[in-house]
Amino acid sequence: MSYTPHTPEEIRFMLERIGIASLDELWSSVPAALRARAELKLAPALAERSLLAHFRERAEQNRTAANSISFLGAGAYRHFIPSAVDALASRGEFATAYTPYQAEISQGTLQAIFEFQTLICQLTGLDVANASLYDGASAAAEAALMSLRVTRRRRLLVSAALHPHYRQVLETYTAELDCEIASLPLAADGRTAVAPLPDDLAAVLVQYPNVLGCVEDLRAHAEAAHRAGALLVCVTAEPFALALLRSPGELGADVAACEAQAFGVPLSFGGPFVGVLAARQQHVRQLPGRLIGETVDSNGERAFVMTLTTREQHIRREKATSNICTNQGLCALRVAIYLSLLGRRGVRQLARINLSLAEYAKERLAEARLRLPYAAPTFNEFVVEVPDLANRYPDMVERGLLPGLPLERLDPERRDQLLICTTEMIGREQIDRLVRELGA
Amino acid sequence: MTTSGRSGLIHDEPLLFERSREGRRGVPVDETDVPLLDPAAVLGEDLLRGDIEGFPELSELDVVRHYTRLSQWNFSIDAGFYPLGSCTMKYNPKLNETVAALPGIREAHPLAPDEAIQGMLALAWELEQALAEISGLDRVTLQPAAGAQGEFVGMKIIQAHHRARRETQRKRVLIPDTAHGTNPASAALNGLEVVEIRVGRDGIVHPDAVAAALDERVSALMLTNPNTLGLFETHAAEVADRVHEAGGLVYMDGANLNALLGVAKPGHMGVDVMHFNLHKTFSTPHGGGGPGSGPVAVKNLLAPYLPTPVVRREDERYRLDHELPDSIGRVHGFLGNAGIWVRALAYLRTLGAPGLAELTERAVLNANYLLAELRESYDVPHEGRVMHECVLTDRLQQAHGVTTADIAKRLMDMGFHPPTIYFPLVVAGALMIEPTECESLETLDEFVEAMRRIADEAERSPEKVTAAPTLPKVSRLDEVRAARKPRLRWLPDEG
Numbered sequence: 001m002s003y004t005p006h007t008p009e010e011i012r013f014m015l016e017r018i019g020i021a022s023l024d025e026l027w028s029s030v031p032a033a034l035r036a037r038a039e040l041k042l043a044p045a046l047a048e049r050s051l052l053a054h055f056r057e058r059a060e061q062n063r064t065a066a067n068s069i070s071f072l073g074a075g076a077y078r079h080f081i082p083s084a085v086d087a088l089a090s091r092g093e094f095a096t097a098y099t100p101y102q103a104e105i106s107q108g109t110l111q112a113i114f115e116f117q118t119l120i121c122q123l124t125g126l127d128v129a130n131a132s133l134y135d136g137a138s139a140a141a142e143a144a145l146m147s148l149r150v151t152r153r154r155r156l157l158v159s160a161a162l163h164p165h166y167r168q169v170l171e172t173y174t175a176e177l178d179c180e181i182a183s184l185p186l187a188a189d190g191r192t193a194v195a196p197l198p199d200d201l202a203a204v205l206v207q208y209p210n211v212l213g214c215v216e217d218l219r220a221h222a223e224a225a226h227r228a229g230a231l232l233v234c235v236t237a238e239p240f241a242l243a244l245l246r247s248p249g250e251l252g253a254d255v256a257a258c259e260a261q262a263f264g265v266p267l268s269f270g271g272p273f274v275g276v277l278a279a280r281q282q283h284v285r286q287l288p289g290r291l292i293g294e295t296v297d298s299n300g301e302r303a304f305v306m307t308l309t310t311r312e313q314h315i316r317r318e319k320a321t322s323n324i325c326t327n328q329g330l331c332a333l334r335v336a337i338y339l340s341l342l343g344r345r346g347v348r349q350l351a352r353i354n355l356s357l358a359e360y361a362k363e364r365l366a367e368a369r370l371r372l373p374y375a376a377p378t379f380n381e382f383v384v385e386v387p388d389l390a391n392r393y394p395d396m397v398e399r400g401l402l403p404g405l406p407l408e409r410l411d412p413e414r415r416d417q418l419l420i421c422t423t424e425m426i427g428r429e430q431i432d433r434l435v436r437e438l439g440a
Numbered sequence: 441m442t443t444s445g446r447s448g449l450i451h452d453e454p455l456l457f458e459r460s461r462e463g464r465r466g467v468p469v470d471e472t473d474v475p476l477l478d479p480a481a482v483l484g485e486d487l488l489r490g491d492i493e494g495f496p497e498l499s500e501l502d503v504v505r506h507y508t509r510l511s512q513w514n515f516s517i518d519a520g521f522y523p524l525g526s527c528t529m530k531y532n533p534k535l536n537e538t539v540a541a542l543p544g545i546r547e548a549h550p551l552a553p554d555e556a557i558q559g560m561l562a563l564a565w566e567l568e569q570a571l572a573e574i575s576g577l578d579r580v581t582l583q584p585a586a587g588a589q590g591e592f593v594g595m596k597i598i599q600a601h602h603r604a605r606r607e608t609q610r611k612r613v614l615i616p617d618t619a620h621g622t623n624p625a626s627a628a629l630n631g632l633e634v635v636e637i638r639v640g641r642d643g644i645v646h647p648d649a650v651a652a653a654l655d656e657r658v659s660a661l662m663l664t665n666p667n668t669l670g671l672f673e674t675h676a677a678e679v680a681d682r683v684h685e686a687g688g689l690v691y692m693d694g695a696n697l698n699a700l701l702g703v704a705k706p707g708h709m710g711v712d713v714m715h716f717n718l719h720k721t722f723s724t725p726h727g728g729g730g731p732g733s734g735p736v737a738v739k740n741l742l743a744p745y746l747p748t749p750v751v752r753r754e755d756e757r758y759r760l761d762h763e764l765p766d767s768i769g770r771v772h773g774f775l776g777n778a779g780i781w782v783r784a785l786a787y788l789r790t791l792g793a794p795g796l797a798e799l800t801e802r803a804v805l806n807a808n809y810l811l812a813e814l815r816e817s818y819d820v821p822h823e824g825r826v827m828h829e830c831v832l833t834d835r836l837q838q839a840h841g842v843t844t845a846d847i848a849k850r851l852m853d854m855g856f857h858p859p860t861i862y863f864p865l866v867v868a869g870a871l872m873i874e875p876t877e878c879e880s881l882e883t884l885d886e887f888v889e890a891m892r893r894i895a896d897e898a899e900r901s902p903e904k905v906t907a908a909p910t911l912p913k914v915s916r917l918d919e920v921r922a923a924r925k926p927r928l929r930w931l932p933d934e935g
Binding site for chain 1: 453455456457460464465466467468469470472473474475476477479482483484487488489491492493494495496497498500503504506507508509510511512513514515516517518519522524527529530531532533535537538539540541542543544545546547548549550551552553555556557558559560562563566570573574585586587588589591592596599620621622624625626627628629630631632634671672674676677701702703704705708709719723725726727728729730731732733747768769770771772773774775776777778779780782786788789790791792793794795796797798799801802804805806808809812813824825827848849852857858863877878879880881909912913914915916917918919921922923926927928929930
């Protein structure tokens with residue numbers, strides 16, 4: 001089975017037209033010494049029913065929110081996805097189209113991305129947003145690279161409460177470049193300390209809310225960064241927070257690097273997700289990734305097209321702002337559909353529910369005499385200290401409870417700290433069970 | 441037989457923001473059973489924003505109509521022939537969508553403990569083994585989210601290798617002038633200098649041209665095979681030997697792997713590192729420009745440098761290993777685009793080895809058939825047997841004032857997506873055509889007829905071609921205006 005339609009008679013006819021006698025002659029330009037002598041050693045082919053059975057068996061070996069109670073977040077959030085999101089995003093006209101290089105027959109994708117860029121600008125309070133990047137981690141890295149280009153400086157200061165995976169990706173992206181990365185330490189309340197900064201910095205990267213769930217004082221960080229002549233890059237992994245919190249743009253951030261997965265994109269084991277960069281107008285030509293702009297066609301009708309492409313690799317090659325070629329088009333589309341379905345009030349209503357659940361959980365855990373080490377305000381994630389966590393965790397998982405993320409797995413020094421996330425998929429009963437298990 | 445383009449009833453559709461009506465409600469939000477708090481009471485007024493200005497307010501049907509109408513303005517593989525060269529726009533099987541949507545996969549959390557994700561790790565392992573076998577290489581990472589990120593990872597691995605051997609002076613990458621733009625951009629992102637290698641008159645890389653550029657400063661050769669002219673790099677093995685003798689490594693861009701499955705293994709041609717484009721060769725949907733998936737395969741000697749974490753299999757159990765001291769580090773927040781790579785695995789398991797060999801054979805058959813049928817009407821810049829794609833030019837049509845861009849636009853009126861145009865850069869006015877294995881003889885013949893008709897029109901009534909397209913929702917766009925005064929978002933006062 002290879003999804004090929006050729007009949008033996010058609011193959012004979014085609015070979016004749018090509019002017020060769022056998023299929024083997026198709027490989028005449030491949031030296032015999034390089035030709036494979038044996039068939040590939042792969043598992044036998046499966047027809048649809050057996051194939052589904054194989055994958056279903058594998059899928060059922062996973063413990064997920066489909067068969068357990070999950071309080072996992074930390075950069076990958078489980079929110080409810082209305083049926084219309086899947087129905088619309090899975091239309092073949094969207095899913096099986098390519099990059100909209102031929103604008104006349106790609107207006108659907110182009111307008112949808114233009115709308116996506118607008119929604120991201122509204123949410124982040126910034127002027128321009130790109131058509132998306134691979135994920136939040138690479139968006140943060142691209143934001144850092146952008147700040148090096150904008151300021152022509154070579155030092156970056158990164159909050160100690162930036163998601164460690166994001167920090168690692170940033171380090172990978174900058175490893176071969178002439179630049180230095182240092183850490184901004186945490187204050188006792190779980191937020192990044194605000195301190196005077198050296199004046200040779202390209203950017204300060206702060207996560208909002210941070211990886212401990214704490215809502216940073218973004219305005220203070222923006223002021224400190226600007227006094228040093230640096231950009232403030234605001235990284236957001238849980239964009240629902242931005243429905244309630246003052247936007248990065250309003251608080252003075254120059255660049256927002258977001259992971260927008262929480263808006264209608266399933267967990268799918270961590271990808272495909274959807275990173276996005278938003279920035280101020282004056283930096284648009286240093287923004288990496290695809291941009292869709294409005295124009296008119298030869299009849300004067302409104303139309304959309306990929307624009308400012310001289311920043312991109314297919315035009316500028318090694319002088320491009322980034323090597324990125326794709327965006328996460330279909331995921332960006334899901335985000336736009338999701339936000340349209342929830343609308344202006346729905347997004348804020350859901351954010352309020354998320355916040356309320358976290359507050360309820362914090363209260364109950366405190367009543368159970370578990371320590372909440374950080375006093376800073378939080379949104380839908382927070383840290384609790386659970387004595388002997390590492391030893392107790394596997395049993396809880398076995399009993400169908402994924403109680404959150406032991407932070408020791410991200411940072412060995414955070415023993416017994418558990419990061420708990422409460423989205424609207426969680427209810428009182430599940431929180432009560434969590435508290436009983438953790439408090440026991 | 442007539443060609444397949446027709447105009448149909450499509451609707452105008454404003455922007456989401458223009459359709460919005462104050463107070464209109466979309467999908468209802470479930471209530472929660474904990475006390476609903478006032479955010480101001482919890483967070484304090486100072487942290488809170490007001491309404492999200494400009495956010496749309498629409499009914500569910502508004503949204504459904506909006507996106508259904510938008511979708512109808514798109515050309516797609518599901519609707520028609522999409523011969524975009526080097527993009528491998530093959531059929532995206534629906535079965536793979538069902539697999540990716542299985543609750544145990546769709547709901548899998550990337551930070552769940554290893555014991556909770558045994559199924560995902562087993563699938564990752566299964567795909568890694570299959571890609572290693574196909575490439576003739578040893579170890580695979582699924583982490584890169586797309587081909588360009590795969591290139592970045594591959595080049596970093598090569599740099600790590602040189603560094604371990606204390607050969608830090610190796611900062612040059614040899615890249616043929618037929619390469620995709622991502623190759624030089626990925627090299628530059630690694631702080632490397634690009635040295636362009638000119639291909640011979642026959643369109644392929646010659647050992648002498650490479651040898652002339654080799655010295656102790658060369659880190660690697662990046663080779664796309666078959667290349668973007670659709671030609672097999674016949675001297676690949678010899679070129680690789682020369683690079684290795686000079687202490688460099690060979691990177692292969694796997695964008696065109698559709699031509700090699702089961703026919704030849706990159707690992708046997710001297711390739712040390714390569715990336716796959718699962719969204720090309722292995723049928724995952726392109727999604728209007730992503731998400732893709734760009735796994736990287738390496739020889740054992742480079743395995744210590746793979747991105748962390750790596751999947752390990754020990755006594756029938758799987759685990760994620762984060763302890764790789766020489767790793768280049770992490771390039772993705774989690775384990776790559778898992779929802780995409782499981783689709784590719786479903787495709788591989790559907791085809792098996794005989795299916796892969798058959799698809800490559802048919803892909804090459806289709807490309808050669810198109811070339812044979814079109815060579816009378818269009819200029820062929822490079823002779824020789826092509827693999828999965830062929831390149832034509834507008835040289836004959838230029839005499840009548842008709843260019844590649846015009847031909848591309850006219851194809852839309854005839855119901856086809858145009859080929860890749862003006863690429864590769866080494867061919868003036870290139871039309872790069874990749875039919876894939878999925879297309880039937882009737883479809884190919886319809887396309888041939890359309891292309892011949894355009895060639896004929898170019899001679900007899902060129903204005904028909906230069907005025908195209910006329911059927912799509914919009915005509916040719918003013919790209920200069922878009923770039924000169926960029927409008928990259930909707931604003932209310934412009935509405």
